[in-house]
Amino acid sequence: MLIEPHIWDDTHPSRASTLGKFTLVNNKEQSGDTPPISIESEPTPSSTHDSFTLPPIPENAPYTIRTSPGRGLGIFTTRPIPAGTRLIAEPPLLSVPHGRYRVADLEARYAALTPSQQALYASLGSSHTQRAKHWGVGVYKHIPRWDLERVREIQAIRCAGVKSVGSIFVTNCMGMGADGEGAGVFPTAARCNHSCVPNACFAWNERLGAETVHAVRDLEMGEEVLVSYCYVLHARDLRRWELRGYGFECECEVCEGDSWDVGSKVARSLARRARVSELDEWVGKRVKMFGLGFEGPEEVPGKNGEVGSVDGSDEGLLTLAPSREVLSQIFLMAIEMVSLLRDEGLVCPLLAGGYMTIALLCVALGDLNFAIDAAQKGLDTFLIIYGDDHYRAIETAARVRELKVKAGVGNTDD
Ligand SMILES: [Zn+2]
Numbered sequence: 001m002l003i004e005p006h007i008w009d010d011t012h013p014s015r016a017s018t019l020g021k022f023t024l025v026n027n028k029e030q031s032g033d034t035p036p037i038s039i040e041s042e043p044t045p046s047s048t049h050d051s052f053t054l055p056p057i058p059e060n061a062p063y064t065i066r067t068s069p070g071r072g073l074g075i076f077t078t079r080p081i082p083a084g085t086r087l088i089a090e091p092p093l094l095s096v097p098h099g100r101y102r103v104a105d106l107e108a109r110y111a112a113l114t115p116s117q118q119a120l121y122a123s124l125g126s127s128h129t130q131r132a133k134h135w136g137v138g139v140y141k142h143i144p145r146w147d148l149e150r151v152r153e154i155q156a157i158r159c160a161g162v163k164s165v166g167s168i169f170v171t172n173c174m175g176m177g178a179d180g181e182g183a184g185v186f187p188t189a190a191r192c193n194h195s196c197v198p199n200a201c202f203a204w205n206e207r208l209g210a211e212t213v214h215a216v217r218d219l220e221m222g223e224e225v226l227v228s229y230c231y232v233l234h235a236r237d238l239r240r241w242e243l244r245g246y247g248f249e250c251e252c253e254v255c256e257g258d259s260w261d262v263g264s265k266v267a268r269s270l271a272r273r274a275r276v277s278e279l280d281e282w283v284g285k286r287v288k289m290f291g292l293g294f295e296g297p298e299e300v301p302g303k304n305g306e307v308g309s310v311d312g313s314d315e316g317l318l319t320l321a322p323s324r325e326v327l328s329q330i331f332l333m334a335i336e337m338v339s340l341l342r343d344e345g346l347v348c349p350l351l352a353g354g355y356m357t358i359a360l361l362c363v364a365l366g367d368l369n370f371a372i373d374a375a376q377k378g379l380d381t382f383l384i385i386y387g388d389d390h391y392r393a394i395e396t397a398a399r400v401r402e403l404k405v406k407a408g409v410g411n412t413d414d
Pocket residue numbers: 195196197250251252253254255
């Protein structure tokens with residue numbers, strides 16, 4: 001599962017990339033107590049591969065790194081790429097084991113790097129010239145003091161006007177670690193720029209100890225590889241707010257335009273994503289309420305044999321046994337969600353999860369053949385976005401086999 005930044009925790013590991021050229025303003029007033037370790041400006045991005053400041057590109061790699069107009073450096077394919085191709089798999093250059101890191105943790109790890117690793121790290125983009133008022137702290141008042149100090153520290157490096165170890169980290173880090181709590185900087189993956197309709201997906205692969213980037217649809221030769229830095233279901237305005245943390249305004253196909261023009265692409269995208277968000281919550285809540293699982297109903301606190309209501313208004317009273325009508329309604333909602341995600345061109349963990357929810361509901365409705373089809377689609381999607389060595393794909397493949405055995409159309413050795 002991707003690490004999705006919590007909207008009020010801008011310091012949660014998420015994703016960013018090179019942000020073009022930086023204007024370094026040294027000795028500017030800093031709001032933090034400790035001046036960050038500042039780093040010299042990176043060389044102007046060039047269209048040729050510079051082995052000193054760019055990560056090595058493996059032989060036969062299907063990509064190259066070059067200038068992306070208006071976006072600094074980017075990753076571009078060097079040949080046609082089928083969906084599901086693993087473009088990048090790389091270990092972290094600098095990482096922390098949990099998301100609650102402090103700047104001092106990052107600086108200690110940076111100090112332990114070799115000079116060439118430090119140069120590679122320093123070549124990455126940094127968004128450190130933001131305005132303090134953008135990161136007002138009022139919204140964080142409810143969080144514990146230690147966390148508040150941490151948030152302020154991270155905000156200070158965003159506004160320090162100096163490129164630093166910390167500013168590079170918060171601009172480029174991606175989630176990692178078995179529990180998804182860690183964060184790391186991956187110098188090649190970090191060069192992927194952003195789109196709200198990404199053609200690639202990044203993910204941590206615990207087995208490989210590497211961050212992977214997979215093409216999620218067929219790519220043409222010379223096409224730029226784009227990932228999403230923010231949660232795809234967020235509305236355009238919220239995405240724009242989040243992306244400010246990376247120092248740019250998105251001009252992708254579903255961000256540009258007048259959202260009040262009901263026929264426009266942006267308006268249709270907004271409506272679809274809002275509906276998917278609603279359905280995701282609605283369906284997820286009911287699957288949990290009814291304890292629906294592939295192994296049969298799970299224990300759910302409820303009262304004596306009362307039939308669950310579909311509006312969920314009396315959650316505390318629901319029982320283990322939703323009626324067939326209720327199950328069918330949840331099923332239709334899950335189908336609608338998957339259909340909208342496909343219309344929106346989002347091949348992402350949410351889509352794979354949607355197929356698996358449909359499979360689950362089919363099992364509850366007693367339609368094993370449909371369940372196998374849906375689970376297979378879920379598996380196909382996990383294979384595309386993560387690859388066959390990711391635990392989600394491995395678990396889902398086992399699920400498909402189990403369903404086939406149950407339906408009498410497969411055996412455990414499949
Ligand atoms: Zn966009």
